[in-house]
Amino acid sequence: MAARPEYHHPIVAAQRQFRERYYGLSSAAMLEDLFVDAFASYLRSHEPSLNFSRPSRGEKGYDYEFEDDRWSHKVSKDGPIAIAALWDATRQDTTWTFETPISLSAGGYSAKSLKFQSTGGGPALVATPVRPDIKVEEGSFCGLVHWHPTDGVRFLKIWKLPAGDSVEQSLPFESVWSEVVRAIGDGCRSNEIEMFSLKGSSLINDNERYRQISEVFRPGMYLFDQLKLIDIKVTHNNRAILVPKAFVAQLMSEAILEGNFVPMTTWFACYAGGNPPDLYLAQRAEFDKRFSNSGR
Numbered sequence: 001m002a003a004r005p006e007y008h009h010p011i012v013a014a015q016r017q018f019r020e021r022y023y024g025l026s027s028a029a030m031l032e033d034l035f036v037d038a039f040a041s042y043l044r045s046h047e048p049s050l051n052f053s054r055p056s057r058g059e060k061g062y063d064y065e066f067e068d069d070r071w072s073h074k075v076s077k078d079g080p081i082a083i084a085a086l087w088d089a090t091r092q093d094t095t096w097t098f099e100t101p102i103s104l105s106a107g108g109y110s111a112k113s114l115k116f117q118s119t120g121g122g123p124a125l126v127a128t129p130v131r132p133d134i135k136v137e138e139g140s141f142c143g144l145v146h147w148h149p150t151d152g153v154r155f156l157k158i159w160k161l162p163a164g165d166s167v168e169q170s171l172p173f174e175s176v177w178s179e180v181v182r183a184i185g186d187g188c189r190s191n192e193i194e195m196f197s198l199k200g201s202s203l204i205n206d207n208e209r210y211r212q213i214s215e216v217f218r219p220g221m222y223l224f225d226q227l228k229l230i231d232i233k234v235t236h237n238n239r240a241i242l243v244p245k246a247f248v249a250q251l252m253s254e255a256i257l258e259g260n261f262v263p264m265t266t267w268f269a270c271y272a273g274g275n276p277p278d279l280y281l282a283q284r285a286e287f288d289k290r291f292s293n294s295g296r
Helices: 003-021 024-046 175-185 247-255 265-271 279-291
Strands: 063-064 069-076 084-088 104-105 114-117 125-131 142-148 152-161 193-198 210-212 220-224 241-245 262-263
Touching: 003 024, 003 265, 024 063, 024 104, 069 084, 104 247, 104 262, 114 220, 142 175, 175 193, 175 265, 193 265, 210 241, 247 262
Parallel strands: 069 104
Antiparallel strands: 063 069, 084 241, 104 220, 114 125, 114 210, 125 193, 142 152, 142 193, 152 210, 220 262
């Protein structure tokens, strides 16, 4: 699903739009609903024989069921977070065991910049994932890359950018999209195509691959096996029982090593605009359909 741009990019856009418009817990809940709706839509369109459902209202312990396996879904803005085991501040448990595996959706990078090094050696290359709030300085470079989970980074296109208040202003969407379409046509997956802001392009060799050498978590979906979620030492705040951030980071690292990670990207958010879809207009469209001649 994440490899297809019609599923991947709307989710990326929502990571920006929902978090800028709605309060933290509300935005997290809406992002969870969006993911579940997108997953259900994908299965109906492409894998209709597979079973998928959500729990009945009020039923606790899991967020969705896929092929008879129940999953708990968690949402992070950018990288490891302390995740809630139970929203109950009155409990004083010292350990916690989850009854289901967990899917953790991380919307952004855990740091503002990353370091890459050519597989042939040489100095490190500092790259910043593009963001809507970045102001482009005169002489800046922007690189479009294919970042394969195991094969590393390969540069697809490099632009020298004029100064501007944003990436969108300095680099038109049409210029980027034409290169993205070409890369997808060549076999790249949508969720592996990313854009970075670079200090210079002299260190980049198009014929070489680069590997990440900084400890930065990418955005994407991290899957945690239930067997790793037994007797976890937990902490507390005034709202919930929490799985510590350090333990979540460990689970994320293991998910990457074990192939239980699906990457996402962030570049499309620069062109998505800050306003989410109008919820009223969607409901109004359903209302108006009842009075349409074509619907009779």
